[in-house]
Amino acid sequence: MSAVSHDPSEQRSKSFSGWRLRLRAGLARFVMTTLAGLILAGIVHIVTILAVPALSLHDAGHAYRELGGEGHAEPIPAPGNARGVPALREADPNVVTAICNYDLAAGPMRVVARTGTLPLGLTLHRQGGGVLYAITDRAAIRGTLEFLVMTEAQRDERIAADEEGETSRELRIVSDTEQGLIVARVLMPLPSDRADAEALATGVACGLAN
Numbered sequence: 001m002s003a004v005s006h007d008p009s010e011q012r013s014k015s016f017s018g019w020r021l022r023l024r025a026g027l028a029r030f031v032m033t034t035l036a037g038l039i040l041a042g043i044v045h046i047v048t049i050l051a052v053p054a055l056s057l058h059d060a061g062h063a064y065r066e067l068g069g070e071g072h073a074e075p076i077p078a079p080g081n082a083r084g085v086p087a088l089r090e091a092d093p094n095v096v097t098a099i100c101n102y103d104l105a106a107g108p109m110r111v112v113a114r115t116g117t118l119p120l121g122l123t124l125h126r127q128g129g130g131v132l133y134a135i136t137d138r139a140a141i142r143g144t145l146e147f148l149v150m151t152e153a154q155r156d157e158r159i160a161a162d163e164e165g166e167t168s169r170e171l172r173i174v175s176d177t178e179q180g181l182i183v184a185r186v187l188m189p190l191p192s193d194r195a196d197a198e199a200l201a202t203g204v205a206c207g208l209a210n
Helices: 006-057 152-161 189-200
Strands: 095-104 109-114 120-126 131-136 144-150 173-175 181-189 206-207
Touching: 006 189, 095 120, 095 189, 109 120, 120 144, 144 189, 181 189
Parallel strands: 144 173
Antiparallel strands: 095 181, 109 144, 109 206, 120 131, 120 181
């Protein structure tokens, strides 16, 4: 019949060995989890970089750059239109939206909007995404919203051309991209207001400034 050892030092040694094994196993799991996370992050980073050129061609600036090139805002066509212009995502049925695109390579653009009885708002969106400026009909002067969109260099040239000692009263918006969109939105409280809302939105003029 074998005797069971009750040596305290032997028990402490076994306990320490077990604790060391558990620590080693936990450390190994931590290292493996960290490595897996780093590898996954690296894969996501590489895929994102490779996808940037494709994603940049699907922003609003590219999707709607064919609209509003005739000197006035143009409504976004209905889904399935022949031009292949995408419909607005989660579009508000109580809002009429029209778009002017701008290209400042040829010079600053002047935007003029006549206000009416329906609420009107204008927003400027840079190429690639992001809102540059927003204004509503509450800022209208004698029923008109008017401003210029230009690059920083064009703004400096215009300031240099101003009459000495005189401050220009025209509103000048600096765009950090040469291309972008001017989006007009008109709220129509009632379905019967649609015709008036569309006339107000598409009445926004956008052409080269003098």
